[in-house]
Amino acid sequence: xxxxxxxxxxxxxxxxxxQKILAENNLELYEMEWHAPSGNLxxxxxxxxTKTALLEDCVKIxxxxxxxxxxESWIPENFTLEVSSPGLYRTLSKVEHFQSAIGExxxxxxxxxxxxxxxxxFPKAMRNNLKIKVKLESVDDDSIMVDAKGTRIHIPFLxxxxxxxxxxxxxxKE
Numbered sequence: 001x002x003x004x005x006x007x008x009x010x011x012x013x014x015x016x017x018x019q020k021i022l023a024e025n026n027l028e029l030y031e032m033e034w035h036a037p038s039g040n041l042x043x044x045x046x047x048x049x050t051k052t053a054l055l056e057d058c059v060k061i062x063x064x065x066x067x068x069x070x071x072e073s074w075i076p077e078n079f080t081l082e083v084s085s086p087g088l089y090r091t092l093s094k095v096e097h098f099q100s101a102i103g104e105x106x107x108x109x110x111x112x113x114x115x116x117x118x119x120x121x122f123p124k125a126m127r128n129n130l131k132i133k134v135k136l137e138s139v140d141d142d143s144i145m146v147d148a149k150g151t152r153i154h155i156p157f158l159x160x161x162x163x164x165x166x167x168x169x170x171x172x173k174e
Contacts (some may be wrong), residue, residue, distance in 0.1 A: 010034070013074055014041055021064035027057055030086040031093065039078035044086045051100070053085040092163040098139040101165055106136045106146070109162040114153060123149040133166055 007015050011034040022029055022045060030044040045053045045061055061083045069075060092098050092106060110130045116122050126132050126148055134146035134153070143156045 010036065010074060010076070017065075017068060017072075018043055018061075021061055025057070025060050025064065027053065027061065030097075031091065038080070039076045040080050040082065042082045042084070044084055044090075046086060058083040058085070088167040089164045092165060095139060095141060098136065098144055098163070101136050102139060104136055105133055105166040107131065107133050107164045107166045108146075108155070108160055110155075111159050111161050114148075114155075119151055119153055121151045122153070123151065125149075130161075 006012075014034055015029075015032060018029055018032055018041075026047075027045050028048050030046050032044070033042040034040075035042075043061065045057060047053060047057065062081060065081055069079070089107075090097070092101055108131070110132065113128060113130065114122050114126070114132070116127060132148065134148045136144060137147055137152065138145040143154055144160075146153050146155060
């Protein structure tokens with residue numbers, strides 16, 4: 001998994017502006033993606049209490065950018081903005097994202113298979129898979145600890161290509 005380095009240039013300016021607009025609306029930034037060639041800024045926001053965002057929240061943030069579009073000369077002519085909730089199956093791309101998902105099921109797309117010699121009890125049904133669904137138990141700066149059907153496995157971030165929260169919608173039905 002590639003953890004992003006520090007933001008620079010226009011991306012940093014957009015990050016600071018986004019943080020200002022979100023703070024004015026008591027919302028938080030989950031993730032931000034700046035695509036310079038297309039001029040597209042994608043902002044994933046959430047209410048810190050509910051860990052999601054309503055359509056009204058997205059509209060407020062979208063409208064919050066309007067005054068700056070007219071006054072800031074650094075904003076490109078081809079600028080487009082997308083504001084969204086991180087969603088049920090949100091991407092986990094930062095240590096903070098993983099920390100907020102402790103105790104949850106996650107889908108991991110791995111760079112290489114789990115070392116079966118190191119983890120002799122690794123479930124047979126999950127062997128040879130580069131995509132595994134596990135329960136996230138803990139997180140540190142370099143790795144995660146997961147439960148794979150009763151087997152605790154330590155996985156370095158460098159072994160994770162992609163990770164998503166895996167929401168089981170049937171658990172939410174009453």
